Amino acid sequence: MIYTVYAKHDDMTFIMEEKTGGGKRTLSVVGFYFGEPDDSATKEYTNSLTAEFDED
Numbered sequence: 001m002i003y004t005v006y007a008k009h010d011d012m013t014f015i016m017e018e019k020t021g022g023g024k025r026t027l028s029v030v031g032f033y034f035g036e037p038d039d040s041a042t043k044e045y046t047n048s049l050t051a052e053f054d055e056d
Contacts, residue, residue: 002030002046004037013037015046 005014015031031045 002042004042008036011035015042026044 001018003016006012007014008052011034013033013035014029015033017028017030019026019028022053029049031042031048032051033045033048035041043048
């Protein structure tokens with residue numbers, strides 16, 4: 001199951017993946033993006049763990 005957790009203070013959404021099976025449960029961060037939860041951003045940034053910024 002994929003779901004999001006919003007950190008309001010930092011204005012970041014974390015994409016979480018929960019798996020169960022074999023008597024075990026795992027929870028992983030599988031992506032993140034800046035801003036409030038948005039389904040299209042969640043799809044775009046799942047499995048994206050690095051942010052890239054232009055240097056000014």
